[in-house]
Structure formats: C-alpha cells, structure tokens
Amino acid sequence: MPATRCRPESSRNPEPGPVFGLAGLRHFVLPAAYGSRWRGARLKALLLCIAAVATLLPGPVGADDAYPDRTVEWVVPFGPGGGSDRWARIMSSAAIDAFGQAWHVRNRGGEEGRLGWRYMLAKPPDGYTVLQGSMTPAIAALRDRESGFHPEDVRIAAFISSIKTHLIALPDSGFDSWEALTARPATAAPPRIGGTAAVLLAAATGFDRLGVPATLHIYSGTGEAVEALMAGQVDMAAVSTSTVFSLAGRASPVINVGARDNTPAIKEKIGDVPWIGALGAVGIGVPRWVGVHPDTPDEVVERISEGVGKVLADKSVSKLMAKLGEEIHYLPRDAAAVAYGELLERMKELLDRMP
Known part of the structure; x- marks a missing residue:
C-alpha cells in the first residue's frame, strides 16, 4: 500500500453556504506576524495528516457512551445581544433534534469573556458545561497574567465560524x-x-x-x-x-x-x-469556537464535536444564520485544536497592537 503523502490543499474560491471540515480552514486567516505571511500551508498539511490518521482509529467507546443524557449548559462569555449570543441561541433551537439534548444558554459576560471562562473551569469536566468562545478572552488572558487561567486551559471541540470584522x-x-x-x-x-x-x-x-x-x-x-x-x-x-x-x-x-x-x-x-x-492588504478571520474543561474525556469531546456539526448542518440553523449575514465554517475537534494552537501563537506576536 503506497504511503500517504500529506501536503497542503490547493486554494479554491469560497462557495456560498455552510462549509464543513478541512475546506473551512481557508476562512481562518491570521498572519504569522504584523506585515508577514501566515504559515497556512504548513498548518493545512498537518491537518490533512491528522485527518488521514483519524480514519484508521476506532471510534470512541467506554463509560461515556450515554453522553449526553441531560440538558447541557451552554455558556456565552459575553452579554446578550452580541454575535456570540445570537449564534448560541440559534444553534440551541436545533439542539434537541441534532444534539440529543437541550442546551440551556447562559450569559456569563464580564472581564472580556474571562468571567465565563473561569465559570466553565469551575464546573466538573463532564461535558455538561460548554463554552462558546472566541479569541477575545484568550487575548485578555494573555494580556493579564492575573486572569486565573491560561488560554490553553480548554479543549477545543470545534470551530463554528470565522468572524468578518x-x-x-x-x-x-x-x-x-x-x-x-x-x-x-x-x-x-x-x-x-x-x-x-x-x-x-x-x-x-x-x-x-x-x-x-x-x-x-x-x-x-x-x-x-x-x-x-x-x-x-x-x-x-x-x-x-x-x-x-x-x-x-x-x-x-x-x-x-x-x-x-x-x-x-x-x-x-x-x-x-x-x-x-x-x-491591497490581508484581512484577518477570527474564529468562533466551542470548548470544554481541559480534563474532559476524549469520548465526550468527540461527541460534542459531532453534535455541533449536526446542529450546524440543520437547515433551520443555516437558514437563520444566512438571514443574519453569518456564515458557517465548521472544523471538527482535531483540526480545530491544531488551528487554535497556531492562532494563539500568532496572537502572542500581535499583542503589542493592543492598548
């Protein structure tokens, strides 16, 4: 059997409608440093390797087969009325059918999203407290060492969109x-x-x-x-x-x-x-992501990733998102976790731009 070669996908023009999987990666762009080019090709190659290996692994089994068996608390680390709040409430409308349980959307705004992040970390790592985040609280934590957490204190389950600022x-x-x-x-x-x-x-x-x-x-x-x-x-x-x-x-x-x-x-x-x-300049796509407590079991994170993908694939969700001018760009957990790590490193290089 010939060896699998992992190399970057060729770029294509974006197509209308929801984008799922590795094709969505092109919507998450953050340069390696101010005025320089982002190393997207290397990241894409790594993600393709992950996808190839993942197809050879057995599916999740174990004590968490019943997840989810009760309502999931869906934490928005910002106040009501913003983009993150709209995303959470629209997705929650399809949660029972697509995810298997209802989502209770809870706004825990304050401190640039850090309050909501700390709230998630204080809960058991069982997947029943999910944080719908962005890079805002991650940047805030990098800027303030007294935040009480590090931006890596999360397990990324999925990317759901790229913000067009x-x-x-x-x-x-x-x-x-x-x-x-x-x-x-x-x-x-x-x-x-x-x-x-x-x-x-x-x-x-x-x-x-x-x-x-x-x-x-x-x-x-x-x-x-x-x-x-x-x-x-x-x-x-x-x-x-x-x-x-x-x-x-x-x-x-x-x-x-x-x-x-x-x-x-x-x-x-x-x-x-x-x-x-x-x-004549390069723009930045800032991801919206879904994450959980860093000690959450792999099986549960995988279920959340799959469930979020099903919610986003629901026609009623994509229709409502389109009416709001929002676009779905879904990355599953492995690809999203790698992309998040790369984005975090680039954010560190750009912190001097913040007041």
Missing part, C-alpha cells in the same frame, strides 16, 4: 464611509475604535496595513462597544456581520477587514462595503 460608524459622522475616513486631513485626530479584543485586533492590524491611524478602546462585549458608539464615546465600532445587520439604518458599515469579501447575499443587504483585500 466590520467597522461601523454613525451616519453623517464623518467616519461613515471609507472615502470620508481617508479624506480626513492628516492633522485631524485619529478615529477612536471600540470593540472586543479579537475584532479590535483585526481592525487595528488592517488599519495599520492601510496606513490609517486609529486609537483603540477595548470593551467586554460587543453590546458595550455599540452603546459607546451611540453615545459618542467612540467614533467607530468593530463588530460582526450580524451586528451590522441588526443596526441597519442606525449605523453605517465602513469597511470589512475580515479574511474574505462579503458574499453577494450580504452585499444585497448592507451594500458593497469595501473589503480590505480589494484595497
């Missing part, structure tokens, strides 16, 4: 279009941008590459950043696509600094918002 501003503010923003005199004060750590990092890196100065203001949740925008405390807010949709008529999208351009369906809703890639 959009910058929004109030209409007629002078910051409400890319043309207006870049036409401001050099002597003008730089725009104040508010957001959670992960999307703010994407925005700051993108603005640096485009030569546009900005000052950054970190908030614990997207809702707080939007409130600050409405109150005039910041000039722009860094948000996900679903938040852009929810603020139609109240805030104007200025630029998409994500790893991919908006789909035609999204453009139909919010207009042809300039994409950083079309302006």
Whole structure:
C-alpha cells in the first residue's frame, strides 16, 4: 500500500453556504506576524495528516457512551445581544433534534469573556458545561497574567465560524464611509475604535496595513462597544456581520477587514462595503469556537464535536444564520485544536497592537 503523502490543499474560491471540515480552514486567516505571511500551508498539511490518521482509529467507546443524557449548559462569555449570543441561541433551537439534548444558554459576560471562562473551569469536566468562545478572552488572558487561567486551559471541540470584522460608524459622522475616513486631513485626530479584543485586533492590524491611524478602546462585549458608539464615546465600532445587520439604518458599515469579501447575499443587504483585500492588504478571520474543561474525556469531546456539526448542518440553523449575514465554517475537534494552537501563537506576536 503506497504511503500517504500529506501536503497542503490547493486554494479554491469560497462557495456560498455552510462549509464543513478541512475546506473551512481557508476562512481562518491570521498572519504569522504584523506585515508577514501566515504559515497556512504548513498548518493545512498537518491537518490533512491528522485527518488521514483519524480514519484508521476506532471510534470512541467506554463509560461515556450515554453522553449526553441531560440538558447541557451552554455558556456565552459575553452579554446578550452580541454575535456570540445570537449564534448560541440559534444553534440551541436545533439542539434537541441534532444534539440529543437541550442546551440551556447562559450569559456569563464580564472581564472580556474571562468571567465565563473561569465559570466553565469551575464546573466538573463532564461535558455538561460548554463554552462558546472566541479569541477575545484568550487575548485578555494573555494580556493579564492575573486572569486565573491560561488560554490553553480548554479543549477545543470545534470551530463554528470565522468572524468578518466590520467597522461601523454613525451616519453623517464623518467616519461613515471609507472615502470620508481617508479624506480626513492628516492633522485631524485619529478615529477612536471600540470593540472586543479579537475584532479590535483585526481592525487595528488592517488599519495599520492601510496606513490609517486609529486609537483603540477595548470593551467586554460587543453590546458595550455599540452603546459607546451611540453615545459618542467612540467614533467607530468593530463588530460582526450580524451586528451590522441588526443596526441597519442606525449605523453605517465602513469597511470589512475580515479574511474574505462579503458574499453577494450580504452585499444585497448592507451594500458593497469595501473589503480590505480589494484595497491591497490581508484581512484577518477570527474564529468562533466551542470548548470544554481541559480534563474532559476524549469520548465526550468527540461527541460534542459531532453534535455541533449536526446542529450546524440543520437547515433551520443555516437558514437563520444566512438571514443574519453569518456564515458557517465548521472544523471538527482535531483540526480545530491544531488551528487554535497556531492562532494563539500568532496572537502572542500581535499583542503589542493592543492598548
């Protein structure tokens, strides 16, 4: 039998609709360092090796065969109304049929997501407390050694999406279009941008590459950043696509600094918002992930990974996500865990961009 050669997949243009498995990896882009190229080819090759080996291994067996046999607490480490909250509540609508048990969505916002993470770590490692996270609490923990945990204190069960960070501003503010923003005199004060750590990092890196100065203001949740925008405390807010949709008529999208351009369906809703890639710079895709206590058994993590995949494949979930302008990019646990480790290393290199 010839040996299996593990090498990077060739890149392809993104297709509309949910993306499952290794094909979704292209949506998670974070450069190796500011101004340099991300080592995505090496990561893709490693993930293909993992996938090849996984096909030779037996499926999970043991004492956790009954999982899940009761309601799962689904922890959102941010307040209600933000992108993570919307994702959790939409997915939970299909949990009983696709996952086998109901999800009780619990908002544990505060401290840039760290409070929710600590809440998960304080629970038994049995898979009945699941954290739906992003890179925001991970970055916060890297910045603050007193957080009480390290970003590696989690077992990643799946990636579910890649956030396309959009910058929004109030209409007629002078910051409400890319043309207006870049036409401001050099002597003008730089725009104040508010957001959670992960999307703010994407925005700051993108603005640096485009030569546009900005000052950054970190908030614990997207809702707080939007409130600050409405109150005039910041000039722009860094948000996900679903938040852009929810603020139609109240805030104007200025630029998409994500790893991919908006789909035609999204453009139909919010207009042809300039994409950083079309302006000659590389955008950043920030993942949404699902994780559990680091001591959770392999069998349970695998069941959660498979269950999340089934939930995301539910037609009602994909339809609702599309209405919000969100895109499903699913990676199962092994691929997601490797990608998370790589992203964490890159985040460490970019920490000097944060205030």
